[in-house]
Amino acid sequence: MYDLLVVGAGPYGLSIASHAAAAGLNLRVFGRPMASWRDHMPRGMFLKSEPWASNLSDPERRWRLDVYCAGRGVAARHGHPIPLDMFAEYGLWFARHAVPEVDERMVTRVSPCPGGFEAVTDDGQVLHARTVALAVGVMPFVEIPGALRGLDASLVSHSSHHSDLARFRGRDVTVIGGGQAALETAAILAEEGSRVRVLARADRLCWNDVPPPWERPWWQTVRSPQSGLGCGWRNWFYSERPGLFRRLPESTRARIAATALGPAGAWWVRDRVEPTVQVLLGHEVAAARPVSDGVRLDLVGRGGAAGSQRSLETEHVIAATGFTATCDRLGLLSDDLRGALATVADGSPEVGRDFESSYAGLFMAGLVTASGFGPAMRFVHGATYTAGALVRGVRRRLRAGGGPSTIVRQPTGSGATGSPSVPLPGGTA
Known part of the structure; x- marks a missing residue:
């Protein structure tokens, strides 16, 4: 029986595995390394975060991005975006040097068993581990607006479903959303020769400012410090103090997780969008139906255009509408295990200080923990804090010897019910 099974080999899973291996844990890591970055992001995109x-x-x-870039004759400089394909290659390099061998099979089911957990791979092998860390990334949580659900994939797709947008050359495409994914997708589509428009609910698009120089007068740094999530003391707190963030009241954490660092385009995308992309603001899709040449969208106005109605026809809709990380979408967990998870108000799993869920021995990482540890968990930057804290928690769990039938604590989240002596039924908000 393994000490730890890491499910997922993206930035969070690989970071957790590196820390666990250094701690001497007997572990296995499953998943295709950097799969989301390699398979679900169009060629030509750049990393929005600073290198x-x-x-x-x-x-x-030892295995930092700047070290990888330097080895290839590229300077990872502040204010200069890194191509996503280079970042994906960096992740593969990290996996080769900092992580035990990654098994590229997928884990399809995790269930409780005496003394720990049972995991089944996609070819039917059964493994056992005393603890499990779920680092499944964002793909299980794809969010498509309700009005577009049920339409054929030839008409509607999510922005994460594309690694190559060239197939839309010469076609009319509508991109829904006002954030980086929507705006950069639209820019690439226009550059590929598509007729493209952006449809957003907001009354205006937001653009991030050009980052200030790394070296600044001390008073500017004090007034607005640099952080992994941008400048300013609020962003610094979210970025550098996830452990303190977790001590905020649950309602405050949920509000911040839902609203902080809202949709915005990177400064270097703006000049690629404004001259070439039609933008339709203050509208959302109320209904959609197939027509002979694609899909007809019935739109309703919001904000200053509230109450107005209009329609448009397009050949394809790309929904760049993000991800909703709730327990009910963790389909690889068995029904009894998923149902035993206590949740917080937004339906995500409640996690303790070490990223352990209410089901002892089952740990969470990445986007699914944003309501517990803050907006940093939506970005690669959060992997550093997560890996250290989670592996410390795994070691504590292993020393305690508690099996997964033991609940660690009485959860206080709004989705939690039951007694601390039995598995708690979860819920979704």
Whole structure:
């Protein structure tokens, strides 16, 4: 029986595995390394985060992004975006040097068993581990607006479903959303020769400012410090103090997780969008139906255009509408295990100080923990804090010898019910 099974081999899973291996744990890591970055992001995109805020985490900080870039004759400089394909290659390099061999099979089911957990791979092998860390990334949580659900994939797709947008050359495409994914997708589509428009609910698009120089007068640094999530003391708190963030009241954490660092485009995308992309603001899709040449969208106005109605026809809709990380979407967990998870108000799993869920021995990482540890968990930058804290929690759990039938504590989240002596039924908000 393994000490730890890491499910997922993206930035969070690889970072956790590196820290766990350094701690001497007997572990296995499953998943295709950097799969989301390699398979679900169109060629030509860039990393929005600063290079120094995009490191995967190993305990000695040897395998940083700037080290990888320097070895290839590229300078990872502040204010200069890194191509996503280079970042994906960096992740593979990190996996080769900082992580035990990664098994590229997928884990399809995790269930409780005496003394720990049972995991089944996609080819039917059964493994057992005393603890499990779920680092499944964002793909299980794809969110498509309700009005578009049920339409054929030839008409509607999510922005994460594309690695190559060239197939839309010469076609009319509508991108829904006002954030980086929507705006950069639209820019690439226009550059590929598509007729593209952006449809957003907001009354205006937001654009991030050009980052200030790394070296600034001390008074500017004090007034607005740099952080992995941008400048300012609020962003610094979210970025650098996830453990303190977790001590905020649950309602405050949920509000911040839902609203902080809202949709915005990177400064270097703006000049690629404004001259070439039609933008329709203050509208959302009320209904959609197939027509002979694609899909007809019935739109309703919001904000200053509230109450107005209009329609448009397009050949394809790309929904760049983000991800909703709730327990009910963790389909690889068995029904009894998923149902035993206590949740917080937004339906995500409640996690303790070490990223352990209410089901002892089952740990969570990444986007699914944003309501517990803050907006940093939506970005690669959060992997460093997560890896250290989670592996410390795994070691404590192993020393305690508690099996997964033991609940660690009485959860206080709004989705939690039951007694601390039995598995708690979860819920979704």
